[in-house]
Amino acid sequence: MSELRLREDLNAIPGYTPGKAAPQAETTGPVFKVSSNENPYPPLPSVTAAIADRLAHINRYPETAATALTAVLCERFGVEPVNVVLGSGSVEVVSQLMRATAGEGDEILFAWRSFEAYPMLARAAGAVPVMVPLTDDHRHDLDAMRAAITDRTRLILVCNPNNPTGTTIGDAELDRFLAQVPPHIVVVIDEAYVQFNDRDDSPVGIEYFRRYPNVAVAHTFSKAYGLAGMRIGYAIAPEQLGVALRKVAIPFGVTDLAQTAAIASLAAEDELEARVAELVVERERVVAAFTTAGLALPESKGNFVWLPLCDATAAAAELLERHGLLVRPFPGEGLRATVAEPEANERLIALAPEIAALVAPAEAVLASR
Incomplete structure (x- = not known):
């Protein structure tokens, strides 16, 4: 039995959960890490x-x-x-x-x-x-x-x-x-x-x-x-x-x-601002796709979107992972998906109807702009 004396109050601190990393070996096509709100563009x-x-x-x-x-x-x-x-x-x-x-x-x-x-x-x-x-x-x-x-x-x-x-x-x-x-x-x-x-x-x-x-x-x-x-x-x-x-x-x-x-x-801020503008356009495309699918998202003014899925969060995260999208789920609340490479965004948009279908009809519209 260890006799190390540590701060007892640290027991109340949950470990930080980083965004799930994409696997090094790809077996079924590209896997996109959209869990950490990283900028998808390479450095200038x-x-x-x-x-x-x-x-x-x-x-x-x-x-x-x-x-x-x-x-x-x-x-x-x-x-x-x-x-x-x-x-x-x-x-x-x-x-x-x-x-x-x-x-x-x-x-x-x-x-x-x-x-x-x-x-x-x-x-x-x-x-x-x-x-x-x-x-x-x-x-x-x-x-x-x-x-x-x-x-x-x-x-x-x-x-x-x-x-x-x-x-x-x-x-x-x-x-x-x-x-x-x-x-x-x-x-x-x-x-x-x-x-x-x-x-x-x-x-x-x-x-x-x-x-x-x-x-x-x-x-x-x-x-x-x-x-x-x-x-x-x-x-x-x-x-x-x-x-x-x-x-x-x-x-x-x-x-x-x-x-x-x-x-x-x-x-180099002019070049970076152009990239930000492109990501904002992509963000609005994703939001519009979910709205069309029947799941109205809260306003999104970051480089990510929030899907308030409540009890359907885990199922949605598993669905997305099966299709090569690693998102950041918060069990019982919702999940956050980064606006990333166009191909990743297209996958998310394509899956919007399936994700919306996971949510009970009474919960389908939780927040509107």
């Missing part, structure tokens, strides 16, 4: 060239301050270097935000279902995750979130667009919510999928950072920029919070290659 030539130029320097530690990338981000957003804090993907940035603001017994508040890592990261920080159910149409219930604030609340996460449902928050409703949040509570607007959000009245996180002294914004290079494998994201935060984030950040946590790739990607 200019980005790979920039990475290649830095390979000769990987014997050295990366620059912790990331001076060059920070300067680019400061110019873009009109902020100071103290406001920019990098991390190994936005998930690590969110972890920094939790560890810098909350401790034992403090509360971290967010909608649920939302990003799967939120409750795990909160408990790992020693805090209590407070999960406020989404509305019936799979959106943030900001009124309920405001009512859930207590004297122990230290951090509020607002994921916009929300992962995994793809739903969004409008400018006026977010402004109203933030005006009601006590100013000592940090509010993080997680904009991991902001580039895909074409809602007309979508709030812009950086504007709220300027308007409210307790607001921070989290961004990633994993999705629209296609750098998921490089692991780099950043927060734009008030100066006091930025200083605290650096204290809990992993030393040398963002590699030199990741910094280089991010700078090159920012310089």
Whole structure:
């Protein structure tokens, strides 16, 4: 019997479930991994060239301050270097935000279902995750979130667009919510999928950072920029919070290659925006196909769609896997499918009638735009 003494509270933390990986050997044709919201396009030539130029320097530690990338981000957003804090993907940035603001017994508040890592990261920080159910149409219930604030609340996460449902928050409703949040509570607007959000009245996180002294914004290079494998994201935060984030950040946590790739990607944004536009068109094709099949999906403003299938989730995931599509199921709730290569999207569209048929007639239309 092991005598190792570990943190007992870790027993309450479920393991993170990554998107199912495509098999290395294909036996019945291509298998598409549409479970992790990855960008299906390969890196741009200019980005790979920039990475290649830095390979000769990987014997050295990366620059912790990331001076060059920070300067680019400061110019873009009109902020100071103290406001920019990098991390190994936005998930690590969110972890920094939790560890810098909350401790034992403090509360971290967010909608649920939302990003799967939120409750795990909160408990790992020693805090209590407070999960406020989404509305019936799979959106943030900001009124309920405001009512859930207590004297122990230290951090509020607002994921916009929300992962995994793809739903969004409008400018006026977010402004109203933030005006009601006590100013000592940090509010993080997680904009991991902001580039895909074409809602007309979508709030812009950086504007709220300027308007409210307790607001921070989290961004990633994993999705629209296609750098998921490089692991780099950043927060734009008030100066006091930025200083605290650096204290809990992993030393040398963002590699030199990741910094280089991010700078090159920012310089090639016109090409990347064209790719995002194509994915948005594909997203709308998928949504339209399910609507035609009789399963109206919630709005989707990310690079994925949410199928609210309830008890039919497992059967739908198995059906899709048999046809070479590995999705991200949430048992009893629904599944998320990334908008990916056109061939993968075509398969999903072709299977829409069969998936809709798995849902009981009374549940066939759970949410409309």
